[in-house]
Amino acid sequence: MSVYEVLEERGFIQQVxxxxxxxxxxxxxxxxxxIGFDPTxxxxxxxxxxxxxxxxxxxxxxxRPICLIGGGTTMVGDPSGKxxxxxxxxxxxxxxxxxxxxxxxxxxxxxAEDRALMLNNADWLLDLNYVEFLREIGVHFSVNRMLxxxxxxxxMEKGLTFLEFNYMLMQAYDFxxxxxxxxxxxxxxxxxxxxxxxxxxxxxxRKESKPAYGLTFTLLTTSDGRKMGKTExxxxxxxxxKTPPYDFYQYWRNIDDADVANCLALLTFLPMDEVRRLGxxxxxxxxxxxxxxxxxVTKLIHGEQEADKARQAAEALFGGSDxxxxxxxxxxxxxxxxGKRIIxxxxxxxxxxxxxxxxxxxxxxxxxxxxxxxxDQNCVIGxxxxxxxxxxxRKGKKTYHRLVxxx
RNA sequence: GGAGGGGUUCCCGAGUGGCUAAAGGGAGCAGACUGUAAAUCUGCCGGCUAUCGCCUUCGGUGGUUCGAAUCCACCCCCCUCCA
Numbered sequence: 121m122s123v124y125e126v127l128e129e130r131g132f133i134q135q136v137x138x139x140x141x142x143x144x145x146x147x148x149x150x151x152x153x154x155i156g157f158d159p160t161x162x163x164x165x166x167x168x169x170x171x172x173x174x175x176x177x178x179x180x181x182x183x184r185p186i187c188l189i190g191g192g193t194t195m196v197g198d199p200s201g202k203x204x205x206x207x208x209x210x211x212x213x214x215x216x217x218x219x220x221x222x223x224x225x226x227x228x229x230x231x232a233e234d235r236a237l238m239l240n241n242a243d244w245l246l247d248l249n250y251v252e253f254l255r256e257i258g259v260h261f262s263v264n265r266m267l268x269x270x271x272x273x274x275x276m277e278k279g280l281t282f283l284e285f286n287y288m289l290m291q292a293y294d295f296x297x298x299x300x301x302x303x304x305x306x307x308x309x310x311x312x313x314x315x316x317x318x319x320x321x322x323x324x325x326r327k328e329s330k331p332a333y334g335l336t337f338t339l340l341t342t343s344d345g346r347k348m349g350k351t352e353x354x355x356x357x358x359x360x361x362k363t364p365p366y367d368f369y370q371y372w373r374n375i376d377d378a379d380v381a382n383c384l385a386l387l388t389f390l391p392m393d394e395v396r397r398l399g400x401x402x403x404x405x406x407x408x409x410x411x412x413x414x415x416x417v418t419k420l421i422h423g424e425q426e427a428d429k430a431r432q433a434a435e436a437l438f439g440g441s442d443x444x445x446x447x448x449x450x451x452x453x454x455x456x457x458x459g460k461r462i463i464x465x466x467x468x469x470x471x472x473x474x475x476x477x478x479x480x481x482x483x484x485x486x487x488x489x490x491x492x493x494x495x496d497q498n499c500v501i502g503x504x505x506x507x508x509x510x511x512x513x514r515k516g517k518k519t520y521h522r523l524v525x526x527x
Numbered sequence: 528g529g530a531g532g533g534g535u536u537c538c539c540g541a542g543u544g545g546c547u548a549a550a551g552g553g554a555g556c557a558g559a560c561u562g563u564a565a566a567u568c569u570g571c572c573g574g575c576u577a578u579c580g581c582c583u584u585c586g587g588u589g590g591u592u593c594g595a596a597u598c599c600a601c602c603c604c605c606c607u608c609c610a
Contacts, residue, residue, distance in 0.1 A: 279606065370563080377564050404562035438563055477556085480571055486557040498577095516556075518563045 122147035123181035129392055130385040132174055132337040134311045137321055142306070142333050150182045153306035154298055156241070156291065157225075158190035158198060159217035160209065163359035164224045166349035167310065169421065170340050170386060172228040174308055179229055179236060186237040186304060187225050189218045192245025193291060199284040200271040200312045215242075224358055228420075237302065241294050257293055260326055261319070269315040288319050295320030296327060306333040340386065342379055358421050365422040366448055369430035370518075372414035380409045388416035437520045444512075449522040457525060458506055462489070462499050469521045471513060481515060488514040 124146045127133050136142050145151060155171050157164070164172075175185040194214045222238055229236040266272060266288060272280060295317075298304035307317045317334035324332035340348040349356040349371075356371055357363040363371075375383060381399025384390055390398075390412070398409035411431070419427035433446035450469045457465060466478040466487075479497050481487050487494045489505070490512055505511060511523040 374563060377562090380564095404564085406564075407562060410562095410564080434563080472556090474574070476574065476576085477572085479576090481557065484557045484571060486571095516558090 123178055123183070126177055126181070127174065127337070130177075130395075131382060132170075132177075132386065134336040134338045135314055136336075137318065137334045141331070142335060145305075145333070146181070146183070150184065151306055152184040152186060152237075152298075152302050152304040153178060153308060154186035154188050154295075154304050155308045156188040156190050156193065156294060157221055158194045159214055159221050160194055160197075161355075162217050162220050163357040163362050164221060165355040165357050166387075167340060169228075169358060170337065171308070171310065172225065173387060174337050175236075176228055176389075178308075184234070184236060185229055186239055186298060186302065187222075187229070188294060188298070189221055189238070189240040189242075191215060191218050191240040191242030193241055193287065193294070195242075195246070196287050196290055197284055198287050198291075198316070199275055199280060200287075200316065202275075218242075220359070227423075239298070241290075241297075244297050245290055245293070253289075253293075257289055257296075257323070260323055261289060261292075271312065271315045288316050291316040292319040292323040295332065296323050299324050299328065299330070299332060305331065306335065308335050308337065311336045311339050338386075340383075342376060348379070348383075360422060360426070364448065365418055365426040366430045366433050366446070368422065369414045369418045369427070369434060372417050373410050373434060374518075375410060375413065377406050380406060380413060383417075384409065384413050388413065388420070390416060438518070444510075444522060447512075447520055447522045449524050451524045451526055454506055454525055454527060457501050457523070458503055460501055462487075462494060462501055463497060465501075465523075466513075469513065469523070471515045471519065471521050486516050 121129075122143070124133075124143045155175060157168060157171070175187070179185050191214055194209060194217075195211070197208070218240060225238065231238065266285070267276070269288075271288075272285070275284075295304070295307050307320055309317050314334075314336050317336065321332040321334045324330055342348050355363075356368065360368075372383065381395060384395040384398060385392065388395075398406075398412060401409050414434075415427050415431050418430050422430075429446040432441075432443065433448070435441045436444050436447060448470075452465070463475055463478045463482070466472050466481075467474060472478040472481055478487070482494050482497045482499075485493060485495075501511075506525045509525055511525075513521045513523060515521070
């Protein structure tokens, strides 16, 4: 089975520039391909991870991935899929984010002996000469045609700056540059990148008279079409500092029934037979599939050890095991707690953002100590409560936080 | 540069002098029901507090007024049309 078929079967593929040719190319040759990642935040998120999965599948099949960090393109900002221009970022910010991207990417691909490359388009974009660029690259773009592209069309109402309008040319130029430097012949990207990818492939065909291909993969969406990976605290980050492995695990553990099979196919390497079997489980049986999904994805991103811990914590809290070591915990001294109102220490655990929110939580009957509902907003923690060395707080049905008291 | 229309709480969006911490919807949190799911119904949803108390918020600054998100002046930003 070729990678193309693998990607197809797993539901990655959205659009391809040349279906037959690409199918054959990937089956018969080892190619170099790339995906660009603009470092607009200080961590990758699940959306990026989907791209890394595609790269990993491709690398396993013997193709060579290039992770292109968009140190140059981020200076301009991709308007695709956005209704407003995003904040302009400083060079320092972009570079710092780029470094973090690099670190996180190392774990998903094998970079040894150039089996995968990591490049930064700042290296060729930032020193470009404006007039030369316009004459060499700009001539090949028809404004009329650009304006009909989906990514610009929805911006015609809200407005589009000339800065952003140039993004497509820069990304097209990247592809050309990579083609010249490394023989890269294919660009992959999320479905929103279709126009940018086409522009690059066209540019190469025109300037180099060589074939170039593009392929987009589906965005991670829920069965009802919403973007996946959103949490109460924003995106689902790959950085354990921003999204702790336990929270990450729980996100997938709580996924909609309807999305389980899709996520297993896209975000894990489980064989498709297994994916189909798990996805077909009915009723509460499907929880098995969710556990597998949560464990596998957490393992890929945070490693086996963290995945074990997360699973173990979940088992302790929901499954009845009593090993609470890996449950989210805050450590206090007796002086921090004894005689204090529960409401005043609650924000320090991260369970609520403010005292007021904690108050409302209690008023709504959503806070528990152990299995006892807290009724009194001014409930004070007594000596006796602390004698056991720890307290289990619970917000709602499934958010737990353990207080450990260290003398 | 000219003419017109805008900038409201996380998002969308109502609000044109006191009854406005600000309608409605979405998102989010909690309760019931469940399978750590979905759908549904209910409550909460700026901060601090003893619920009716105080503080901060409606692009910015300065005014008018007993009192302003609402009126005036100037400034900044966005959109549409014209150049």
